[in-house]
Amino acid sequence: MEKRNVVLSTKGIGKYFYEPVKFKVLDNISFEAYKGEFLTLVGKSGSGKSTLLYCLSTMDTTYEGELYIENEKVTGKKTDDLAALRNKSIGFIFQFHYLLPEFTCLKNVMLPALKLGKFTYEEVEAQAYQKLEMLGLKDQALKPTSKLSGGQQQRVSIARSLINNPQIIMCDEPTGNLDSKNTQIVFDIFKQIAHEYGQTIIAVTHDNDFAKASDRTIELADGKITNLDKKNFD
Amino acid sequence: MRKKSVNIDIALTHILTRRKQTLVACLGVTLGVAVYLFMNSLSNGFSIYSRGEIFKNSAHIKIYKEDEISKPFTEPSNETELVAIVNPQITTLSKTLINPQGILDKIKSQFFLTHAIAQVNVDVFYNNGKSQLKGTANGVNILEADAMFNISSYMVAGSLKDLNGNLGGIVIGKGIAEKMNVRLDDNIVVSSSLGITKTLKVKGIFSTGSAVADQSKSYINISTAQQFAKEGPSYVTTIYANTINADKSPEYAKTLQQFTEYKVEPWQITNADVLSGDLVRNTMMGAISLSILVIAAFGIYNILNMTVMQKINDIAILKATGFSGGDVIKIFVTEALIMGLFGCVIGLAVGGVLIAIMSNIWMGPPVGYFPIYFTQSIFASSFILGMLATFGAGYIPARKASKVDPVEIFRK
Numbered sequence: 001m002e003k004r005n006v007v008l009s010t011k012g013i014g015k016y017f018y019e020p021v022k023f024k025v026l027d028n029i030s031f032e033a034y035k036g037e038f039l040t041l042v043g044k045s046g047s048g049k050s051t052l053l054y055c056l057s058t059m060d061t062t063y064e065g066e067l068y069i070e071n072e073k074v075t076g077k078k079t080d081d082l083a084a085l086r087n088k089s090i091g092f093i094f095q096f097h098y099l100l101p102e103f104t105c106l107k108n109v110m111l112p113a114l115k116l117g118k119f120t121y122e123e124v125e126a127q128a129y130q131k132l133e134m135l136g137l138k139d140q141a142l143k144p145t146s147k148l149s150g151g152q153q154q155r156v157s158i159a160r161s162l163i164n165n166p167q168i169i170m171c172d173e174p175t176g177n178l179d180s181k182n183t184q185i186v187f188d189i190f191k192q193i194a195h196e197y198g199q200t201i202i203a204v205t206h207d208n209d210f211a212k213a214s215d216r217t218i219e220l221a222d223g224k225i226t227n228l229d230k231k232n233f234d
Numbered sequence: 235m236r237k238k239s240v241n242i243d244i245a246l247t248h249i250l251t252r253r254k255q256t257l258v259a260c261l262g263v264t265l266g267v268a269v270y271l272f273m274n275s276l277s278n279g280f281s282i283y284s285r286g287e288i289f290k291n292s293a294h295i296k297i298y299k300e301d302e303i304s305k306p307f308t309e310p311s312n313e314t315e316l317v318a319i320v321n322p323q324i325t326t327l328s329k330t331l332i333n334p335q336g337i338l339d340k341i342k343s344q345f346f347l348t349h350a351i352a353q354v355n356v357d358v359f360y361n362n363g364k365s366q367l368k369g370t371a372n373g374v375n376i377l378e379a380d381a382m383f384n385i386s387s388y389m390v391a392g393s394l395k396d397l398n399g400n401l402g403g404i405v406i407g408k409g410i411a412e413k414m415n416v417r418l419d420d421n422i423v424v425s426s427s428l429g430i431t432k433t434l435k436v437k438g439i440f441s442t443g444s445a446v447a448d449q450s451k452s453y454i455n456i457s458t459a460q461q462f463a464k465e466g467p468s469y470v471t472t473i474y475a476n477t478i479n480a481d482k483s484p485e486y487a488k489t490l491q492q493f494t495e496y497k498v499e500p501w502q503i504t505n506a507d508v509l510s511g512d513l514v515r516n517t518m519m520g521a522i523s524l525s526i527l528v529i530a531a532f533g534i535y536n537i538l539n540m541t542v543m544q545k546i547n548d549i550a551i552l553k554a555t556g557f558s559g560g561d562v563i564k565i566f567v568t569e570a571l572i573m574g575l576f577g578c579v580i581g582l583a584v585g586g587v588l589i590a591i592m593s594n595i596w597m598g599p600p601v602g603y604f605p606i607y608f609t610q611s612i613f614a615s616s617f618i619l620g621m622l623a624t625f626g627a628g629y630i631p632a633r634k635a636s637k638v639d640p641v642e643i644f645r646k
Contacts, residue, residue: 050645059553059554083557084556084558086554092555101548103247111555115561
């Protein structure tokens with residue numbers, strides 16, 4: 001564990017909810033996530049695990065403490081800079097796929113890369129095809145997203161999260177809507193992403209089997225980290 | 235489609251996947267712009283028409299001797315004097331302008347003058363047998379007056395050339411001809427208030443469209459008019475001048491005022507009543523057409539607002555994957571502007587066709603064809619206003635979209 005590269009770290013992150021009453025949801029959260037690590041966050045409902053993920057995602061900026069991504073302090077940056085950072089370094093997968101219904105699967109995957117603007121349209125298209133192929137969806141590429149099954153839609157959204165080869169992929173209940181077969185497919189993809197491509201996955205889940213099979217599990221309870229490397233899933 | 239056009243790409247896809255809504259929004263703008271263009275052209279046409287009517291009878295600038303009025307009382311210069319109070323009355327002895335040729339020469343040297351003529355106006359009675367009609371005879375050099383007032387364009391009988399240099403000739407209004415029952419080359423007896431009576435031959439009849447002018451006005455040679463006024467050849471009551479730009483007449487009048495002690499009056503003051511009517515009409519039409527345009531913009535606002543509501547999830551994921559608030563604004567404003575552009579272009583075409591149809595409708599004399607005129611500036615302003623309205627209508631929902639907090643959406 002010693003000489004591993006830290007990709008994301010937090011120092012004393014705390015957050016309050018003000019509605020309906022002032023309530024501390026996160027309390028002094030400090031941890032590190034390493035390169036190529038498949039990390040899961042578990043905890044009971046209301047333990048603050050999703051809230052933590054959205055703080056890490058840079059979309060929620062109303063927290064105290066400090067967040068570092070790739071050794072760069074992210075806390076306090078402007079929203080436009082944060083958007084650019086997300087575009088380049090963070091991929092997102094949610095319980096719901098959030099694919100744009102007007103576009104084909106291919107175009108959905110391409111959009112973040114077109115926004116990044118690092119490659120030409122043709123190059124981006126080729127990369128998107130490659131990601132879809134990796135997820136076994138190449139033949140679905142030109143279909144509108146509504147024509148796909150739930151599992152396929154979720155895999156398209158995974159392809160979208162990977163298109164810019166981000167350092168970190170954040171997932172909020174990625175298998176929450178999937179049956180066991182599709183859950184297994186998604187799980188295998190995650191393993192592959194983390195171990196073969198060295199990208200870090202931070203996934204919030206309440207699926208104990210899913211968490212158990214990940215590299216490391218952080219457990220939260222009442223806004224505090226109770227276990228930085230949970231091994232016991234009884 | 236390169237880097238910069240991702241936003242446009244998304245905007246176009248949104249528009250193309252909702253063709254019906256887009257069409258409705260476009261039609262709204264089309265209608266608004268068409269009506270705006272049409273009404274402003276109408277208003278412009280009326281203004282040009284009514285101004286044409288004004289310039290049939292009055293020049294851009296008029297120079298005349300203003301009536302002098304005696305002071306109602308004189309201030310005492312010291313305490314022992316008394317205050318004298320008198321009834322104010324006109325003390326002008328003669329309406330003549332002294333050295334009219336000098337004034338004409340001086341003002342004609344100004345670059346902005348196109349024409350300047352001297353005129354002698356005399357109050358006269360037109361007599362034929364027992365019937366008598368009161369009016370004004372304008373003593374002019376008829377060819378110069380024609381160049382200025384374009385009298386020949388509303389002549390209905392005879393010719394102005396026959397009056398030129400013909401001291402026994404007269405050109406009368408149509409109303410006089412009818413009431414006096416005279417025709418071309420008939421004789422008419424004209425007598426002035428100073429007792430001079432002459433028999434003149436009708437050399438022409440004009441119809442200005444204004445009953446008042448047609449029933450009182452006549453043109454005679456300036457020397458004939460001087461004889462009616464019992465004055466010599468230096469007697470001139472009024473100098474009329476036309477300028478290169480009628481709208482700038484007040485400024486030009488100020489410049490001319492420096493050359494003479496007589497009153498220099500631009501046509502705007504002489505015709506203030508007509509102009510204020512024009513102003514009210516233009517303001518009203520402008521307000522109505524502008525509000526129609528605003529209502530059209532509301533159509534776009536509504537549709538985009540609805541789109542933003544429907545697409546709130548899409549906006550959230552775009553923001554999560556790295557599109558900034560500015561990008562989101564660009565996407566929705568682009569949508570509005572595309573709809574606005576189509577709407578405006580079609581609207582201008584529809585408005586143009588409407589104007590073309592209207593301008594070919596014959597209204598009969600004295601109006602002629604329906605007075606509707608459009609200028610490039612009205613086209614341009616309709617287009618710009620249409621685009622501005624759509625921009626405004628697009629920007630408000632776009633801003634709302636840019637403020638969507640993705641976390642709130644994802645946590646639902």
